[in-house]
Amino acid sequence: MADKARPTSRDVAREAGVSQATVSLVFGDKWHGRVSERIAMEVRDAASTLGYRPNLAARNLRTGRTRTVMLIVPALTNEYYARLYTGAAQVAAQHGLGVVLYPSPSDGRPARNPFVSAQASLDGVLASSMASDVLSAFDGDGLPLVMLDSDPANSRAATTVNLDVVDGMRQVATHLLALGHRRIAHIAAEVDSWTFAVRSRALAAALDGTGAELRTVHAALTMDAGRRAAETVLHDSGRRPTALLCDFDFLAVGALKAARRLGLRVPEDVSVTGFDDLTIASAVEPELTTVRLPAKEVGMQGMTALVSVLADERPGNPADIPVSLVVRGSTAPPPA
Structure with a gap:
C-alpha cells in the first residue's frame, strides 16, 4: 500500500x-x-x-528567518531559570519559535558564540541577569536583543523586562522593622550585577532614618558561602544582628545552618529572610520568609517583547513586574 x-x-x-x-x-x-x-x-x-x-528549510531560505531564538541564563541548575525558560518557551511556541538554551560563563567572561555565525542561526537573543558586555559576541552579529533583570539603561538591548526588586527589598525591610528589628545584617550576593547592586541600594534607602544598624557581608551564591558569612556576623555576641536578610534563598538556608551550629534558635534568637521563593524555602524548618519572584511571568513577558522586536514593532519599556513577600516561620520579633 x-x-x-x-x-x-x-x-x-x-x-x-x-x-x-x-x-x-x-x-x-x-x-x-x-x-x-x-x-x-x-x-x-x-x-x-x-x-x-x-517546510521550514524552504521558508527560511525565502524569508531569511530561522524561527529560532536563544535564551542565555547564568546557570542551568538554578530553579529560577528553569521557571523562566518555561514561560519563555510557552510564548515562543505560540509564535512558532524554537528556543535554544545556553548558559553564560560562570566567570563573567564574554559568552562564546556557539555557532560559526549566530546571525545565520538565530533570529534574536533573550538574556537574563548579566552584564551586557557578556553578550559582545552576539551583539556583534547585530541580533535583536531583549534583556531580563538587567540595567534598563543598557543601550544594546531593544528593551528590558525587570522585576520590581526595589519594592521586594523594601517589603522585606519593612517587615523586619515592623517586628522591631534594629540590628540587621545583609548577606549580599558576591556577584557584580545590576540586580544585586539595586537590591543593596534599596535596602539602604529603606533603612535610612529608621535608626537601624546595617552591616553587609558578601558571599558567593551557595549554601556553604551563606553559612560562613552568617557565622562571621553571628559570632559577634556584643552587637549580634537580630535579623539576617539574604539576597538568595540558598544563602538564607546557609544562614539557618550557621545559627543552628552556634546554638541559636530561628526565629527566637535571630530572624532569617531569603529572596526568590525557591522550593527549598518551604522545605526547610523553619520555613523561610522570602520574596517571591514570578520567574515564569518574566520569561513570558521577555519572549513577548522579543517577538514584538522581531515583528519590527516597538515594545516600549514595560513596567516592572510586581513581586511579593511571603511571610513564614523564620521571622519573629527580636529577643528582649
Missing part, C-alpha cells in the same frame, strides 16, 4: 475553511493585525489534526 500523501497548506486551508494565503500568514507569523487570533488558532488546530508540518 502506498504511503498516505503528506498534507499540504492547501489541505490545511480546506480543513480550516480559509484561504492558502491565510495559512501562509499564520505559519509565517505575519497574521497579527491581518487575521483574528481565533482564525490563527483554527489554522494551527487544522494543521495539527492533519499532521501538517511547514
Whole structure:
C-alpha cells in the first residue's frame, strides 16, 4: 500500500475553511493585525489534526528567518531559570519559535558564540541577569536583543523586562522593622550585577532614618558561602544582628545552618529572610520568609517583547513586574 500523501497548506486551508494565503500568514507569523487570533488558532488546530508540518528549510531560505531564538541564563541548575525558560518557551511556541538554551560563563567572561555565525542561526537573543558586555559576541552579529533583570539603561538591548526588586527589598525591610528589628545584617550576593547592586541600594534607602544598624557581608551564591558569612556576623555576641536578610534563598538556608551550629534558635534568637521563593524555602524548618519572584511571568513577558522586536514593532519599556513577600516561620520579633 502506498504511503498516505503528506498534507499540504492547501489541505490545511480546506480543513480550516480559509484561504492558502491565510495559512501562509499564520505559519509565517505575519497574521497579527491581518487575521483574528481565533482564525490563527483554527489554522494551527487544522494543521495539527492533519499532521501538517511547514517546510521550514524552504521558508527560511525565502524569508531569511530561522524561527529560532536563544535564551542565555547564568546557570542551568538554578530553579529560577528553569521557571523562566518555561514561560519563555510557552510564548515562543505560540509564535512558532524554537528556543535554544545556553548558559553564560560562570566567570563573567564574554559568552562564546556557539555557532560559526549566530546571525545565520538565530533570529534574536533573550538574556537574563548579566552584564551586557557578556553578550559582545552576539551583539556583534547585530541580533535583536531583549534583556531580563538587567540595567534598563543598557543601550544594546531593544528593551528590558525587570522585576520590581526595589519594592521586594523594601517589603522585606519593612517587615523586619515592623517586628522591631534594629540590628540587621545583609548577606549580599558576591556577584557584580545590576540586580544585586539595586537590591543593596534599596535596602539602604529603606533603612535610612529608621535608626537601624546595617552591616553587609558578601558571599558567593551557595549554601556553604551563606553559612560562613552568617557565622562571621553571628559570632559577634556584643552587637549580634537580630535579623539576617539574604539576597538568595540558598544563602538564607546557609544562614539557618550557621545559627543552628552556634546554638541559636530561628526565629527566637535571630530572624532569617531569603529572596526568590525557591522550593527549598518551604522545605526547610523553619520555613523561610522570602520574596517571591514570578520567574515564569518574566520569561513570558521577555519572549513577548522579543517577538514584538522581531515583528519590527516597538515594545516600549514595560513596567516592572510586581513581586511579593511571603511571610513564614523564620521571622519573629527580636529577643528582649
